[in-house]
Amino acid sequence: MTSQFASLAEKGGLHDCLSYLVSAKVLDVISSDRIQAASVNSSQPLDVIVTELGLMRDLDLVDALNKFLGVSDFDTAKIVSDSVLIEQLGVAFLQAESILPIKTSDELVCLLIADPMNISAVNTVAFAVEKPVHVRVVSRSVLSTEIEALSQTDILEDDGLDRGQTSSSPDDDIGRLQDIASEAPVIQFVARTIQDAVKYKATDIHLEPTPDALVVRFRIDGLLTEMPIAPKAMHAGVVTRIKVLSRLNIAERRQPQDGRMRVAVRGDNIDLRISILPTINGESVVLRVLDKSNIPLDLDALGFELKAQRQLDELAARPNGIVLATGPTGSGKTTTLYAMLRKIMSPQLKVFTIEDPVEYKLDGAVQMQVNPEIGLGFADALRSVLRQDPDVILVGEIRDKETAEIAIRASLTGHLVFSTLHTNSAMEAITRLRDMGVDSFLLGATLRGIVAQRLLRRSCCSCQGTGIEVEQEGEGKTCTECTGSGFNGRRVTYEIASISQELSEGISSGENTSVVFSKAVKNGFLPMITHAGSLVVEGKTTMSEVKRVVDIETQYDA
Ligand SMILES: [Zn+2]
Structure with missing residues (x-):
């Protein structure tokens, strides 16, 4: 599935785009360098960086980016969104990526996008619809209004999360991050992730940036379990949001930081210990859930x-x-x-x-x-x-x-x-x-x-550790107590x-x-x-679990 962008990534994407903007005299070299640096440091979308730094008016940028792509500006008064594709892609994804598919021919998909450098979103759409994707740049504010109108679902409330103190940063570029961190999808994502972790009795939440996504894993009963991946575009906002909640320095992105936060989940106070580590793909975050009720x-x-x-x-x-x-x-x-x-x-x-x-x-x-x-x-x-x-x-x-x-x-x-x-x-x-x-x-x-x-890990009582609930006809279905793992608690x-x-x-x-x-x-x-062996005999755990956890070799050579 190709798009007009397949070659853009190979050409160097952002670098080529900035060179074009400089040669078209809509941007000076210093501004171009600032954008390049901010992009590397914050991994924020191009249009957000440019407009938040006040380097160009957003409509001028839209115009210049469309020229760079060799397409004309899109008349935003004529947006007719493609409801079938929207259903297929999901409003949350459109919101997170600031994209909107619109009705065109059957052979290709026209995608309105705020940041044409967001190649992963374009590729995701191309892959999902199995058609070539053509993009037109539209301002983020227009897109968010359009997508907001599509969304019939209520945005999750702040859910009792303390906002903490938003200390003002001397660095102006960084100050903008706070605004991004206070956007609804980011707040919603952080709140929901913590709620889910408590629901699944996870002890740790791992938020790991990769080159093109934000990987989420929970440690449940001692083992890491993969959760749905979040778009890379969420990463900087999510990290900033967590820093704000745990009163960490949002301007610091090169040193590890540790902190704590307290959030309310269904009326219970949950304490979290936060560890933030800079990695080659951006800041990696681990939240240790200190749930006393658990x-x-x-x-x-x-x-x-x-x-x-x-x-x-x-x-x-x-x-x-x-x-x-x-x-x-x-x-x-x-x-x-x-x-x-x-x-x-x-x-x-x-x-x-x-x-x-x-x-x-x-x-x-x-x-x-x-x-x-x-x-x-x-x-x-x-x-x-x-x-x-x-x-x-x-x-x-x-x-x-x-x-x-x-x-x-x-x-x-x-x-x-x-x-x-x-x-x-x-x-x-x-x-x-x-x-x-x-x-x-x-x-x-x-x-x-x-x-x-x-x-x-304890063998699940409901299914005797099989992960399958046997129903009357002898038919089995996945055990709901242990979601099929055969284990429930430790x-x-x-x-x-x-x-x-x-x-x-x-x-x-x-x-x-x-x-x-x-x-x-x-x-x-x-x-x-010997004790572990007796637990296996009594059906309270399994032999493979004992082998995984108890270091049998060193048991006797003290
Ligand atoms: Zn079970």
Whole structure:
């Protein structure tokens, strides 16, 4: 399917067009360079850049662009849109791309367009209608009025999204981005994407620019799932909108930025953590959904069996010592510690949490966030907290010897310290702390227990993990509970080492972890792989899921 543009992309598109405008004396060289630079930096449409920078009147630009294309100006009083094509392409797409197909002959499609450099939109239409496409340039304002009139659907309300403060930028070109970010399709897209993420219980929203689209993926139950792709034209507006909502610097597009925002989705406040990273295709955005209503801070709901719950309760009730949760990022270890902590919270205890960042609010606890940029790391924060007369302290992570040593000192002086380590197994935590330079004797004297865990997808109860609901006649249809994946939500698989007197002495005397491991097994320690295996037997998850999540190789060589 060819269009008159097939060759335009090869010629260099924008560059040729700007050269023409300069040679036609409707634009000077400096303005041309500004447009070129703004186009690279903002990926905004040509006509938006030109008119927003005030370089040409929009009708003059329309006239010049049509001349560049070798066509005459279109009489906008005579627009008769092609309702069949509009139905086929969808109003949202027309709106996003600022294009409108009009009635012409049967052999080709005439497309009114605001930005003739938007070759991907032209190609998309050519592909969809399987006919050659000819374009005529019309001003964006005329097009948006026409398309708006077509749209019978109501534009989604702002939906409770905080607008945040729109700080004025010294850079005039950037200031225009704010206007684009406040256009209805952009607001609608951002609001709907967040709503969908909450609906699908996604933990992360990935917005990834490619050379010709904005790819949207959700992390659901630990795996990325592709969502409908958005047009590239939305990209700059969407990123700016997210920056405005999370009070980030919209003028900064070359440095990574982190922020937070709170939005209301169906009456619930949803907190989002934002990370923006400049890439070769523009800024890539990841939004971590911190949906408190979704997090069961409850050992039972997390999937700990009764016996394990009792073991964890006993650990949390110790007056002092160190309790560790281990596993890779995203294995739910912090959530487990929170669930343990929540059960012992009382007005008689002073509880601190030191995190990076604070993920859940815990009533009754004093929570602080580390900030390495100002020299407040875990070790510094822990040292300060110890001067605040604490009973129980949750330290987000032990990353270095310094933090480990302060944690040990704290537990020796009568405090109960919860923390996490990135190790595969419970026993590996002992090796890791020794490798950091922690003294074996002190480790044995303070370590109370280690829980190692992973999150496994639960087999769907409705369809027994088949993804297919069997109806009366024996006919199957896709299970609505799990949308055919066979999985619904996640649960933990784990191993819990409670450090007995015997184990503690072994650790203190420098015993090899494999010896500690054998002793633990003799005392009833169940390795994670055994626990995961029993979940498979009980039909609570699948073998392939266990193989995906549990690193079977490293399970035994602690
Ligand atoms: Zn199902």
